[in-house]
Amino acid sequence: MEKTKKLYPLEFSPVEIRHEWGNERIAIADLGIEDSVVREGWLADNSIGDIMDTYMERVVGDAVYSYYGRQLPVLVKFLDIKGELPVHVHADDTVSEQRYDILGGKELWYIMEASPEARIFLGFRKDVSASELYERCSEGTVKEILDEIRPKKGDFILIEPGTVHSAGNGLEVAVIKESSELPFILDGDEGESAENHLAEAMDFIDYRRNSVSKIISGNLQDGNGPVSAVAECPEFHVSKICLKDPLHMVNEEAGSFLIYVCVAGEASIQIPSEENGKKKTVSHQLRKGEAVLVPAEIQDYFIVPADRNTVLLEAGAGQRDDTDNYIDPDTEPFLEGEDYEGLEDEEREQDDEFLKKSTGRHDMKWN
Numbered sequence: 001m002e003k004t005k006k007l008y009p010l011e012f013s014p015v016e017i018r019h020e021w022g023n024e025r026i027a028i029a030d031l032g033i034e035d036s037v038v039r040e041g042w043l044a045d046n047s048i049g050d051i052m053d054t055y056m057e058r059v060v061g062d063a064v065y066s067y068y069g070r071q072l073p074v075l076v077k078f079l080d081i082k083g084e085l086p087v088h089v090h091a092d093d094t095v096s097e098q099r100y101d102i103l104g105g106k107e108l109w110y111i112m113e114a115s116p117e118a119r120i121f122l123g124f125r126k127d128v129s130a131s132e133l134y135e136r137c138s139e140g141t142v143k144e145i146l147d148e149i150r151p152k153k154g155d156f157i158l159i160e161p162g163t164v165h166s167a168g169n170g171l172e173v174a175v176i177k178e179s180s181e182l183p184f185i186l187d188g189d190e191g192e193s194a195e196n197h198l199a200e201a202m203d204f205i206d207y208r209r210n211s212v213s214k215i216i217s218g219n220l221q222d223g224n225g226p227v228s229a230v231a232e233c234p235e236f237h238v239s240k241i242c243l244k245d246p247l248h249m250v251n252e253e254a255g256s257f258l259i260y261v262c263v264a265g266e267a268s269i270q271i272p273s274e275e276n277g278k279k280k281t282v283s284h285q286l287r288k289g290e291a292v293l294v295p296a297e298i299q300d301y302f303i304v305p306a307d308r309n310t311v312l313l314e315a316g317a318g319q320r321d322d323t324d325n326y327i328d329p330d331t332e333p334f335l336e337g338e339d340y341e342g343l344e345d346e347e348r349e350q351d352d353e354f355l356k357k358s359t360g361r362h363d364m365k366w367n
Contacts, residue, residue: 005042007058007295009269009284012036012048021083021168027291028259030072030179048072061256061296064317073103073317074236075179076261076291078112084168087121087142088183088197092161093235095204100182106235107177109157110313112263115170120157121146122165123210130202133164137186137198147210156216156230156240162206174263176315178235227314234318243267243303243310251299258316260303261291265310269294270302286312 015026015034028048029036035047043051052072057065060072079085090105097103109120125147136142146164151157151171159165164186167173184201216230226247231238241247243265251258260269269284269292285306286292294301303312 006273007043007055007297008041008271008282009298009301010041010043010048010051010293010295011039011284011290012293013039021081021085023080023082025078025080025289026075027078027261028072028074028076028293029181030075031181032071055295058297059257059293059295060317064256064296067320068317071103071179072257072293073179074259074315075175075177075181076259076315077175077177078289079167079171079173079175081167081169081171081173085166086183086185087137087146087164087166087187088185089164089201089205090159090161090183091201091204093178095161096180096182102182103178103180104161104235105178105180105182106161106233107159107175108231108236108238109159110174110176110261110263111151111153111155111157111171112174113170113172114151114153114155117169118151118167118171119169120149120151120165120167120171122149122157122159123147123163124207126209128207130205130207133186133205133207134198134202140187142187149215151215156238158216158231160206162204163210164205174261174313176236176238176259176261176313230313232318234320236318237316239314241303241312241314243305243312244308246302246304249301249303251294251296251301255296255299256316257296258294258314259291260286260294261313261315262286262288263311263313264288265305265307267306267310267312268304270304271298272300272302 012028013036015029015036017024017026026036030048030052032049035049037047038044038051049070052059052070056070060068064073090107091099092106093104096105121143124145126145128145132145133142136145142164143166146166149157184197186198186201226242226244228240229237230240260267265288267286269286271282271284273280273282284292
């Protein structure tokens with residue numbers, strides 16, 4: 001009987017995209033159109049989509065697979081912003097699923113480098129109306145009403161869907177986000193119609209004043225050991241690891257995939273194994289600006305620094321809880337003593353008629 005091959009930490013060939021504002025490098029993405037491709041090992045040249053189709057819960061874990069199916073729900077990319085990033089916004093899960101059949105656009109930025117002139121524009125300085133936003137986007141003055149942040153190296157910035165944002169003037173950013181790429185550009189085009197994007201985004205933009213700081217300090221590790229939680233939300237969870245000594249990672253309880261993003265220094269993921277009765281260690285290098293996916297079935301491994309100033313981000317799927325607490329699953333569907341003869345058949349006919357009317361989907365094509 002042939003022994004099943006065990007999965008290993010997956011490194012992917014990055015996809016480089018050049019823009020007028022700088023460069024974008026996608027490290028791990030499962031988008032369906034252009035998926036990341038494995039770089040090394042016996043799965044080399046296979047896309048993440050192919051791997052998900054074949055190995056499913058072995059890659060992401062039972063709980064993640066039961067919710068997302070054959071899509072890796074987390075995307076990792078790097079931005080080198082030299083000019084001005086267009087003002088844009090992302091939709092939430094509900095709008096994205098209903099209109100475009102994709103995940104939403106919640107994202108976390110980690111500032112790897114920031115020049116003294118670097119700026120991030122995030123949300124509005126005051127409450128605005130849809131008409132004012134439309135006029136300012138048309139006139140090119142929308143940044144005048146956006147809240148301005150001066151980021152520092154090591155800062156985390158959580159960007160909620162519906163939040164209008166931009167950045168510029170010398171930033172290197174690691175981005176961890178939901179696995180979708182659909183920015184609605186509001187000022188300028190890069191080959192798209194900003195006016196059309198604005199019209200589509202008007203009903204899900206958050207027009208309220210940005211009254212809550214979105215910056216999370218980079219000094220999270222002080223007094224908390226090497227691992228510090230940064231973000232914990234239904235879409236994803238992220239921790240920061242200041243790696244000065246080797247860490248023994250046991251993923252048995254979590255039962256989920258993890259992604260490690262190197263934002264400073266260098267490290268290796270070391271997997272204990274056994275071959276022909278002899279114990280050995282298989283090592284996978286991780287350098288600054290790279291990311292590696294550790295499949296859920298790898299439950300025991302070590303992360304070893306090659307540089308004492310190594311910093312990693314650990315990311316995975318958030319905990320989804322779709323149970324409606326208002327509904328008691330043990331409640332009987334009918335009340336005792338009441339006459340419901342023929343009602344089940346009538347309700348079934350109504351449900352069938354509703355399904356016939358609602359199975360169509362409006363597909364929007366971007367020009």
